[in-house]
Amino acid sequence: MKRAYNFNAGPSALPLPVLERAQAELLNFQNTGMSVMELSHRSKEYDAVHNSAKERLKRLMNIPDTHDVLFLQGGASLQFSMVPMNLLGKDHVANYVLTGSWSEKALKEAKKVGKTHIAASSKEANYTYIPHPEDIQLSENAAYLHITSNNTIFGTQWHEFPDLPVDLIADMSSDILSREINVGQFALIYAGAQKNLGPSGVTVVIIRNDLLERIPDNLPTMLDYRTYSSSNSLYNTPPTFAIYMLSLVLEWVEEEGGVKAIEARNKEKAAVVYEAIDASNGFYAPHAEKDSRSLMNVTFRLPNEELTKKFLAEAKEKGFVGLAGHRSVGGCRASIYNAVPLEACEALAEFMNDFYRKFN
Numbered sequence: 249m250k251r252a253y254n255f256n257a258g259p260s261a262l263p264l265p266v267l268e269r270a271q272a273e274l275l276n277f278q279n280t281g282m283s284v285m286e287l288s289h290r291s292k293e294y295d296a297v298h299n300s301a302k303e304r305l306k307r308l309m310n311i312p313d314t315h316d317v318l319f320l321q322g323g324a325s326l327q328f329s330m331v332p333m334n335l336l337g338k339d340h341v342a343n344y345v346l347t348g349s350w351s352e353k354a355l356k357e358a359k360k361v362g363k364t365h366i367a368a369s370s371k372e373a374n375y376t377y378i379p380h381p382e383d384i385q386l387s388e389n390a391a392y393l394h395i396t397s398n399n400t401i402f403g404t405q406w407h408e409f410p411d412l413p414v415d416l417i418a419d420m421s422s423d424i425l426s427r428e429i430n431v432g433q434f435a436l437i438y439a440g441a442q443k444n445l446g447p448s449g450v451t452v453v454i455i456r457n458d459l460l461e462r463i464p465d466n467l468p469t470m471l472d473y474r475t476y477s478s479s480n481s482l483y484n485t486p487p488t489f490a491i492y493m494l495s496l497v498l499e500w501v502e503e504e505g506g507v508k509a510i511e512a513r514n515k516e517k518a519a520v521v522y523e524a525i526d527a528s529n530g531f532y533a534p535h536a537e538k539d540s541r542s543l544m545n546v547t548f549r550l551p552n553e554e555l556t557k558k559f560l561a562e563a564k565e566k567g568f569v570g571l572a573g574h575r576s577v578g579g580c581r582a583s584i585y586n587a588v589p590l591e592a593c594e595a596l597a598e599f600m601n602d603f604y605r606k607f608n
C-alpha cells in the first residue's frame with residue numbers, strides 16, 4: 249500500500265502509527281468486545297481515554313494549574329462566537345488583530361455580541377505579514393486581545409507573541425502543538441483538532457480558570473464554558489471517537505520526543521520547502537514576508553495561471569495531494585503539519601526543483 253504525500257490543509261495527515269493502532273483496536277477495544285465508538289461515554293474504559301487525552305495535553309504543552317482543558321464541538325468557528333459571548337461583557341471592547349480570513353471571521357462574530365476594535369491589521373498588504381507587537385494599539389477598556397497564531401490560508405505565523413496588559417486569546421487551530429509556547433501567557437487558547445491534534449469533531453479550549461467568573465448567567469448551557477469545566481467536558485455526549493484519536497496522537501507526540509522534538513523537525517521540514525522557493529529566482533513567489541513565514545502552511549505562486557495548473561496536475565500525478573491554495577486566494581499551498589514526514593517535504597522540494605528547471 250502506498251500512502252499519499254498528503255499536504256491537505258485540514259483535515260490533514262495523521263501519523264501512520266496512530267492509524268494503525270486505531271485499526272488494530274477498532275473491533276475490540278481493550279477486550280471490551282466493541283469499538284471505542286460503541287462504548288458508553290459513562291464507561292470506565294471511555295473515562296480513561298478521555299482523561300488520558302486531557303492529561304497528556306497538559307503534560308505536552310506544560311499547561312499550568314491555573315488553566316483547564318475543555319473538549320467541545322462546533323469547530324474553531326463556534327469559538328469565534330463563544331469567546332465574545334463568554335468574555336466580552338457590555339462595558340468592554342473586544343480587540344482583534346487582523347492577519348487573515350480566520351481573524352476576520354472571528355471579528356465578524358464578536359461584532360454581533362458587542363463592541364469591537366481592530367488593534368492592528370495587515371489587510372492593506374493582503375496579509376503578507378504579521379504586525380509587530382509594538383504596533384498593536386489597544387482600545388480603552390479592552391476585554392481581551394484576540395490573535396490568530398498561524399494563518400492557514402495566507403501562510404503567516406506569529407513568531408513573537410504580544411506581551412501587553414490585556415488577556416491574550418489565540419486561535420491556534422493550525423499550529424497548536426507544533427512548537428513550544430508558554431501557555432501561561434494566554435488567557436485562552438482554542439483549536440479545532442483536524443490539523444495537528446487528530447480528526448475533526450473535537451475542539452480543544454485551554455482556559456485560565458479565573459475567566460469563568462466573568463461569564464454572564466444568561467448563556468445557553470452548551471455555549472457556556474462553565475458547563476464544560478464543571479463536568480470535565482462530560483455534560484453531554486462528547487465526540488468520543490475524535491477524543492480517542494486525539495489521545496493516540498498525543499501519545500505519538502510523546503513517543504516522538506515531545507513538542508521540542510516536533511518543533512525541531514517542523515523547522516527542518518519547512519526549511520526544505522522554503523529552500524526550494526528561495527532557490528527559484530522568483531519562479532515560486534512566496535506570499536509571506538520572510539520574517540512572518542509559517543512553519544505549517546507554505547504559500548507561493550507560479551508566474552501564471554497556466555503554469556500553476558500544470559504544476560498542480562503534475563504534482564497530482566506524482567502522488568502529491570492538497571497543494572492547491574485556498575479557494576479564496578489561489579496559488580499553491582503545502583500544509584506540513586506535525587504528521588507530515590520530512591521525507592514528504594524532501595520529495596516535494598525535489599519535484600519543485602525539477603519543475604522549475606523544466607519551465608522557468
Ligand code: PMP
Binds near residue numbers: 399
Ligand atoms: N481558524 C483557523 C486558523 C483555521 O485554519 C480554521 C480552519 N481551517 C478555522 C479557524 C475554522 O475551523 P473549523 O473548521 O474547525 O471551524
